[in-house]
Amino acid sequence: MDAQFGAVEGGGTKFVCAIGSKPGDIRNHVRIATTTPDETLGKVAQYFQNIRLQTEIKSIGIGCFGPIDPNKGSSGYGRITTTPKPGWGGADIVGSLSTVGLPIAFDTDVNAAVLAEHRWGAGKDLTDLIYVTIGTGIGGGAVVNSELLHGTSHPEMGHIFVGREAGDESFNGVCPYHSDCLESRASGPSIQSRWGKPPEDLPDDHPAWSMESRYIARGLANLTLTLSPQRIILGGGVTIRSHIFPMIRNQLTKELSGFKQDGLLANNIDEYVVPPSLGTASGILGGIALARNEVAND
Amino acid sequence: MDAQFGAVEGGGTKFVCAIGSKPGDIRNHVRIATTTPDETLGKVAQYFQNIRLQTEIKSIGIGCFGPIDPNKGSSGYGRITTTPKPGWGGADIVGSLSTVGLPIAFDTDVNAAVLAEHRWGAGKDLTDLIYVTIGTGIGGGAVVNSELLHGTSHPEMGHIFVGREAGDESFNGVCPYHSDCLESRASGPSIQSRWGKPPEDLPDDHPAWSMESRYIARGLANLTLTLSPQRIILGGGVTIRSHIFPMIRNQLTKELSGFKQDGLLANNIDEYVVPPSLGTASGILGGIALARNEVAND
Numbered sequence: 001m002d003a004q005f006g007a008v009e010g011g012g013t014k015f016v017c018a019i020g021s022k023p024g025d026i027r028n029h030v031r032i033a034t035t036t037p038d039e040t041l042g043k044v045a046q047y048f049q050n051i052r053l054q055t056e057i058k059s060i061g062i063g064c065f066g067p068i069d070p071n072k073g074s075s076g077y078g079r080i081t082t083t084p085k086p087g088w089g090g091a092d093i094v095g096s097l098s099t100v101g102l103p104i105a106f107d108t109d110v111n112a113a114v115l116a117e118h119r120w121g122a123g124k125d126l127t128d129l130i131y132v133t134i135g136t137g138i139g140g141g142a143v144v145n146s147e148l149l150h151g152t153s154h155p156e157m158g159h160i161f162v163g164r165e166a167g168d169e170s171f172n173g174v175c176p177y178h179s180d181c182l183e184s185r186a187s188g189p190s191i192q193s194r195w196g197k198p199p200e201d202l203p204d205d206h207p208a209w210s211m212e213s214r215y216i217a218r219g220l221a222n223l224t225l226t227l228s229p230q231r232i233i234l235g236g237g238v239t240i241r242s243h244i245f246p247m248i249r250n251q252l253t254k255e256l257s258g259f260k261q262d263g264l265l266a267n268n269i270d271e272y273v274v275p276p277s278l279g280t281a282s283g284i285l286g287g288i289a290l291a292r293n294e295v296a297n298d
Numbered sequence: 299m300d301a302q303f304g305a306v307e308g309g310g311t312k313f314v315c316a317i318g319s320k321p322g323d324i325r326n327h328v329r330i331a332t333t334t335p336d337e338t339l340g341k342v343a344q345y346f347q348n349i350r351l352q353t354e355i356k357s358i359g360i361g362c363f364g365p366i367d368p369n370k371g372s373s374g375y376g377r378i379t380t381t382p383k384p385g386w387g388g389a390d391i392v393g394s395l396s397t398v399g400l401p402i403a404f405d406t407d408v409n410a411a412v413l414a415e416h417r418w419g420a421g422k423d424l425t426d427l428i429y430v431t432i433g434t435g436i437g438g439g440a441v442v443n444s445e446l447l448h449g450t451s452h453p454e455m456g457h458i459f460v461g462r463e464a465g466d467e468s469f470n471g472v473c474p475y476h477s478d479c480l481e482s483r484a485s486g487p488s489i490q491s492r493w494g495k496p497p498e499d500l501p502d503d504h505p506a507w508s509m510e511s512r513y514i515a516r517g518l519a520n521l522t523l524t525l526s527p528q529r530i531i532l533g534g535g536v537t538i539r540s541h542i543f544p545m546i547r548n549q550l551t552k553e554l555s556g557f558k559q560d561g562l563l564a565n566n567i568d569e570y571v572v573p574p575s576l577g578t579a580s581g582i583l584g585g586i587a588l589a590r591n592e593v594a595n596d
Contacts, residue, residue: 128449140524144442144449151426151442151526160520163461163478180461222458226438226524228449 006048006060007287009109010093012085012136015040017047018284019057023120026284036087041096048100059103061290063112063283064093070107070154078106084176105294108154110141112286117233118143119289121277126230130223132157133236134216138183142227158183162218165211186215188238204243213244217251220273224256235276249273304346304358305585307407308391310383313338315345316582317355321418324582334385339394346398357401359588361410361581362391368405368452376404382474403588406452408439410584415531416441417587419575426527430455432514433534436481440525456481460516463509484513486536502541511542515549518571522554533574547571
């Protein structure tokens with residue numbers, strides 16, 4: 001058996017825990033409901049304490065919903081900072097696992113996902129890529145020069161300004177902070193709010209999808225012009241509706257092609273905007289990838 | 299005398315050449331008018347051939363207007379790709395200097411500037427910063443994890459979407475590719491076109507500056523949310539009008555503060571958006587910094 005690592009995918013509705021080493025070697029999956037921080041994180045710590053009685057693991061990687069403080073030197077390191085989720089503002093994720101006694105890596109869910117795709121998936125052999133999740137919220141993580149992009153803390157790509165599409169002027173969006181950011185206008189809840197039905201109940205030919213693909217393309221155009229990545233990976237619940245990939249690609253081509261910069265797109269558009277090749281496992285594999293990076297040369 | 303390096307700052311109206319090693323040690327400045335590529339680049343090559351008769355230089359760094367192809371492995375390496383400037387599309391900048399017989403570094407003007415500010419200026423001791431120039435055009439370069447951001451080729455931050463500010467709906471912008479990108483709505487020529495006077499002729503209390511600062515703040519908000527830098531350096535002709543710095547800072551605070559992410563701004567806003575500390579020398583010093591990086595350990 002390969003050396004084993006712990007992984008946590010921390011989300012607003014559940015915390016998924018597992019151990020493993022790579023795609024195809026993930027075991028002991030459990031799902032813990034996200035209730036209070038004490039209860040949820042207590043169960044996560046208990047999971048790893050139990051695991052260690054049976055299996056040696058070298059480190060734990062946590063990809064968590066945010067915003068978070070991922071800076072080891074900071075007084076707030078290891079915590080969720082501010083979140084509209086009741087009780088979770090300031091929750092000490094890393095501290096709650098200190099009783100486990102293992103090295104811990106802590107990052108955003110989307111940075112974990114992009115790291116896994118970079119190591120094993122659609123970003124393998126690339127140096128620069130972006131992972132964007134479009135679901136209940138919208139967030140993005142990036143690898144630049146083969147390293148995770150953090151900057152001061154971590155990007156908040158879901159909150160970039162995208163304006164209002166023609167015919168959508170009267171909709172005020174769903175983000176509590178901005179009416180005209182990408183999350184406000186293209187997240188799952190924005191579709192529900194605008195059309196009265198959740199994305200999974202809207203047929204492929206519903207006008208919601210044309211509008212959705214235009215907003216996403218505008219967001220991806222801005223990310224392309226800022227980071228010039230080799231590839232953008234689109235995950236999250238909304239993008240399970242895979243008919244929107246061709247729509248997004250067509251619209252993004254229009255957004256960028258007027259600006260004829262040779263070389264801005266390394267691949268043709270079909271290879272530029274792609275689903276995660278690790279599928280829904282990119283989250284938990286992100287935890288594994290973070291854990292491996294935390295201990296040298298794994 | 300410290301080891302000497304060559305530098306070229308290639309612009310749409312002039313190519314500035316010099317040799318030197320660092321701030322305070324720049325010599326033999328010449329300005330060569332940008333006419334045809336053959337004539338201009340011939341004079342640049344001649345300059346360095348003459349210099350080498352008197353002074354040993356180790357390498358040459360070129361920061362050039364773009365878009366360019368900076369990828370050494372590419373068939374188009376060393377060239378300007380597409381540009382509205384007549385005759386310069388495809389111009390072979392690096393090839394034209396091959397007769398000089400020195401190692402050559404080739405990058406965008408803004409990547410050169412951000413590199414110089416990172417090495418010696420307002421980005422010293424930082425790992426993540428952005429340099430944005432606001433002048434005839436708008437462009438941006440970035441350092442991420444202490445390395446230049448290239449991705450596929452180089453960013454085109456001036457072309458991110460910023461929409462139209464209230465009261466500016468009828469102005470169609472000046473960018474040939476996008477009516478609503480940052481360059482289209484906030485470059486020097488857009489000010490001239492909208493108000494009938496160039497920026498240098500507009501008094502500090504002219505309404506142009508309030509609108510200008512709102513567009514710039516919106517662009518900087520998007521760059522902040524995508525790259526989470528520690529600092530943004532604003533250069534270029536428009537920002538010589540330094541009264542707009544407080545206006546931009548106030549507006550950017552509004553754009554970001556609604557979204558209360560602790561930690562997204564490492565510094566207070568006065569230290570977050572700053573002018574280049576190398577002033578107008580950041581361009582030629584960028585060439586020196588590129589040249590130094592080209593030969594190991596300099």
